Amino acid sequence: MSNLASSEANLGSATRESGPRSVAIFAARAAFLLVFLTVWEGAVAAGIADPAFVSTPTSVVRSLWLLFRDGEVISDLGTTLLEIMIAFLLSVVFGIASAVVLDRNDWLTRVVSPFLTAFNSMPRIALGPLFVLWFGIGIASKVVLAFSLGYFIMLLSTLGGLKNVDRDLLLMSRLFGASELRLFRHVRLPWALPGIFAGLKLTLIYCSAGAVIGEMIAAKSGLGLLVQTFSGRFDVAGVMAVILVVAFVVMALTSLMELSERRLLAWSKGSTDVPG
Amino acid sequence: MVANATHEAARAVDIRVWGLAVNFGQARNALSGVDLDVRQGEFVALIGASGCGKTTLLNVIAGLVPAAGGTVTIRDLPPSAGRRDICYVLARDALLPWRTVVGNVEYGLELSGVGREERERQALAYIEKVGLRNYRDFYPSKLSQGMRQRVSLARAFAVDRGIYLMDEPFSALDSQTKLLLHDQLLGLWESSGATVVFVTHDIGEAITLADRVIVMSKKGTGVVEEIRVELPRPRSADALQADARYHDLYRRTWKSLKASTE
Numbered sequence: 001m002s003n004l005a006s007s008e009a010n011l012g013s014a015t016r017e018s019g020p021r022s023v024a025i026f027a028a029r030a031a032f033l034l035v036f037l038t039v040w041e042g043a044v045a046a047g048i049a050d051p052a053f054v055s056t057p058t059s060v061v062r063s064l065w066l067l068f069r070d071g072e073v074i075s076d077l078g079t080t081l082l083e084i085m086i087a088f089l090l091s092v093v094f095g096i097a098s099a100v101v102l103d104r105n106d107w108l109t110r111v112v113s114p115f116l117t118a119f120n121s122m123p124r125i126a127l128g129p130l131f132v133l134w135f136g137i138g139i140a141s142k143v144v145l146a147f148s149l150g151y152f153i154m155l156l157s158t159l160g161g162l163k164n165v166d167r168d169l170l171l172m173s174r175l176f177g178a179s180e181l182r183l184f185r186h187v188r189l190p191w192a193l194p195g196i197f198a199g200l201k202l203t204l205i206y207c208s209a210g211a212v213i214g215e216m217i218a219a220k221s222g223l224g225l226l227v228q229t230f231s232g233r234f235d236v237a238g239v240m241a242v243i244l245v246v247a248f249v250v251m252a253l254t255s256l257m258e259l260s261e262r263r264l265l266a267w268s269k270g271s272t273d274v275p276g
Numbered sequence: 277m278v279a280n281a282t283h284e285a286a287r288a289v290d291i292r293v294w295g296l297a298v299n300f301g302q303a304r305n306a307l308s309g310v311d312l313d314v315r316q317g318e319f320v321a322l323i324g325a326s327g328c329g330k331t332t333l334l335n336v337i338a339g340l341v342p343a344a345g346g347t348v349t350i351r352d353l354p355p356s357a358g359r360r361d362i363c364y365v366l367a368r369d370a371l372l373p374w375r376t377v378v379g380n381v382e383y384g385l386e387l388s389g390v391g392r393e394e395r396e397r398q399a400l401a402y403i404e405k406v407g408l409r410n411y412r413d414f415y416p417s418k419l420s421q422g423m424r425q426r427v428s429l430a431r432a433f434a435v436d437r438g439i440y441l442m443d444e445p446f447s448a449l450d451s452q453t454k455l456l457l458h459d460q461l462l463g464l465w466e467s468s469g470a471t472v473v474f475v476t477h478d479i480g481e482a483i484t485l486a487d488r489v490i491v492m493s494k495k496g497t498g499v500v501e502e503i504r505v506e507l508p509r510p511r512s513a514d515a516l517q518a519d520a521r522y523h524d525l526y527r528r529t530w531k532s533l534k535a536s537t538e
Binding site: 166168173178186187193268 | 374415
């Protein structure tokens with residue numbers, strides 16, 4: 001889980017380059033995007049693809065422009081952002097806290113682990129309609145859905161980091177006279193930090209998916225509701241424009257996290273592997 | 277704290293092990309009938325074939341392994357892990373990878389309750405002593421094995437405790453680096469006046485460092501022979517290589533060690 005989690009979380013975060021190589025990479029990326037958009041637009045223009053199904057880059061850009069021109073999207077964006085942030089914070093706080101408790105209590109771990117596995121195995125998205133039934137069509141049901149996804153990712157990645165802590169570091173600290181509290185602060189927590197950061201990025205992605213999908217089930221406002229509205233009108237460009245907005249939001253939040261990760265994990269040279 | 281007594285009879289016994297027995301599991305006697313006295317300020321090396329229980333003896337003194345029989349007292353108190361008068365140096369350097377050299381040396385002081393400013397001053401002084409001044413802001417992953425072990429020594433001696441227990445701290449190093457670290461350890465120890473129990477399987481290392489080399493029986497039945505190392509101090513690991521007395525002691529210890537395995 002942990003390896004998979006970190007590689008998935010790092011998909012969007014290529015390492016920082018500098019000098020002429022970074023220019024070349026930037027140019028290659030721009031060229032790749034340009035080729036993709038040209039083929040898309042060209043395929044529609046040549047009559048190979050049906051614009052009613054795949055739309056065109058220019059119509060997606062037009063839809064994006066329309067979304068922001070009227071300012072109509074702003075309140076939907078606000079609702080979705082609020083849901084994501086609440087669910088993310090709850091997932092992080094409760095995920096890390098439960099991981100810390102479970103790490104220090106083997107008995108409790110053995111009691112609750114089958115229940116955690118069972119709940120984590122459920123397709124939470126399928127529970128969405130039930131959450132709406134229980135928590136209403138306001139933001140609460142979306143927060144619960146997003147939290148039910150994010151919590152387990154945060155719990156498992158933190159627990160993974162805490163579990164494989166170097167025994168020699170613990171022994172050395174104990175022999176110097178460290179208390180349990182100091183062991184946690186100076187050894188266990190820093191040791192788990194790379195795992196926690198990998199978890200944070202994945203949690204954000206899953207919380208965003210949870211919030212948007214929750215809104216698609218039933219909502220009063222939000223980007224997911226907008227997606228539903230546009231697809232009801234067979235407005236493919238509109239759907240794509242909204243999905244692009246979600247992607248940009250998640251990418252912006254992820255890069256904020258990477259900034260703090262780079263500072264906090266400078267010792268591990270930015271990688272998520274702890275050197276032995 | 278520093279004992280200046282020249283006659284060892286005048287020095288108090290810091291570590292007293294009498295009739296010690298240790299069991300692992302049910303059947304096996306890891307150690308039985310082990311007696312050992314270490315006086316204050318003395319440097320004692322424990323040497324023996326692997327499996328003779330030398331590390332077990334060290335761990336009993338450190339309070340990490342319980343004694344099944346006999347008595348062990350350290351400064352008249354029973355052993356317990358985390359005592360503020362004992363410092364244990366592990367075979368692996370056990371540096372925190374997220375702390376720099378100076379941060380790692382400060383860590384020991386921090387756990388000993390030393391205040392922030394004093395901590396930094398002390399840490400820098402000891403980093404200087406092990407010759408790592410230019411590396412003070414390096415992370416351990418950027419240091420060689422020998423440098424990492426020097427940081428570990430600086431961390432240990434910066435806390436200035438009365439008793440040092442060392443479990444083969446140099447076993448992973450090449451012989452050149454070892455000699456350098458022997459000199460640094462001797463320098464740190466001589467200015468500290470501490471009592472040291474040093475576990476090793478390297479005869480040359482034992483003779484270079486110790487006042488007494490204790491050869492332990494392979495069967496775990498205690499001390500086979502005690503060899504007094506009356507080489508003058510301060511010693512230089514390098515100069516000893518050319519000293520005839522060093523080689524005599526080496527041969528004696530070698531014979532004794534061989535006899536212990538038969």
